[in-house]
Amino acid sequence: MVTAKVWVLKKHFEGFPKTSDFDLKKIELPNLKDGELLLESVFLSVDPYMRPYSRRDMKEGDIMIGTQVARIVESKNPAFTVGAFVVARSGWRTHFISDGKDIQLLPSSWPESLPKSLALGTVGMPGLTAYFGLLEVCKMKPGETVLVNAAAGAVGSVVGQLAKIGGCKVVGCAGSDDKVAYLKKIGFDEAFNYKTVTSLDEALRKASPDGYDCFFDNVGGEFASIAINQMKKHGRIAVCGAISQYNDSVPQKGPYVQVPMIFKELQMEGFLVTRWNNRREEGLKALLKWVVEGKVKCHEQVTEGFENMPMAFIGMLKGENIGKAIVKV
Ligand SMILES: NC(=O)C1=CN([C@@H]2O[C@H](COP(=O)(O)OP(=O)(O)OC[C@H]3O[C@@H](n4cnc5c(N)ncnc54)[C@H](OP(=O)(O)O)[C@@H]3O)[C@@H](O)[C@H]2O)C=CC1
Ligand SMILES: CCCCCCCCC/C=C/C=O
Secondary structure (H helix, E strand, O other): OEEEEEEEEOOOOOOOOOHHHEEEEEEEEOOOOOOOEEEEEEEEEOOOOHHHHHHHHOOOOOEOOOOEEEEEEEEOOOOOOOOOEEEEOOOOEOEEEEOOOOOEEOOOOOOOOOOHHHHHOOOOHHHHHHHHHHHHHHOOOOOOEEEEOOOOEHHHHHHHHHHHHOOOEEEEEEOOHHHHHHHHHOOOOEEEEOOOOOOHHHHHHHHOOOOEEEEEEOOOHHHHHHHHHHEEEEEEEEEOOOHHHOOOOOOOOOOOOHHHHHHOOOEEEEOOHHHHHHHHHHHHHHHHHHHHHOOOOOOEEEEEOHHHHHHHHHHHHHOOOOEEEEEEO
């Protein structure tokens, strides 16, 4: 008999999540039936979507949603061997049982030397978000200028590097001087700390006096309202995330987008990375290749210990992470 530790949502978040909104519990797992596997989580992901999705998809007492890289410790399914690593969507649990249908083996070409946690970041859902958002929504072209916010995070840091690979000029904004230094290190042409500039409008203008062809928006709210005015004619805005609004108890008010949208003839499109689930393999293959070649650099903010999951999640929402926020069990 295996005992799993799980984190449940004790109380729906009101405003910014608190550690007291979570409860750590223990669950006895049953013995495996034919066709089933026992897995242990090795790395778990904490992601911004957990904040809005908890309200939409969960009730109090449910196990927190989320993904992990897990190792197969017992198998009664001939398609999966003990010791193999998979990406699963089993929520905040140390151990779980699967019938093998909703788990994905790490690509067979995954180098031994590459951290498996990257399957939750650059070579996982956040990397795919950057890849499809830039190619399919922004439709970036060589020579264009791309703006990205939350630029030092899991999605943003990949957006900037893919845009450079695609022959664009890249401007990134992030919330600390250390993050700005990181952006310059990984090849961003311009980067600034949006928290310390006297005027965001002026800082954006200085970074690209001619304006922006593409804006990959991870933040929404006031930042997006200011940035939209600096789009070039026929610019494209990929509305990827709105993290500045996820913890609001009262919805923020305008300014509104219609006037710049009309006079600059902009395209603005929201998207979910799951739209391209049928092209997941293509995206992961491309991302893995760039990482192995050293063309895309990865950084992870690793929190040690399953007990610290709520703290890691709250820290990520506060902006404490450079690169992908990960918990190592
Ligand atoms: N559409 C889709 O399919 C997907 C959307 N997303 C979205 O992409 C965005 C980035 O996700 P991800 O890369 O995983 O997360 P990050 O690794 O970027 O972590 C979140 C970052 O958001 C920034 N942030 C937090 N609060 C605010 C705020 N009030 N104003 C501005 N910035 C803030 C912080 O960076 P800083 O210090 O720079 O402020 C923080 O580090 C999120 O909005 C997320 O919801 C992610 C995956 C898929
Ligand atoms: C329980 C795991 C669900 C994984 C869903 C990933 C979809 C991410 C879409 C993100 C939207 C905003 O952050």
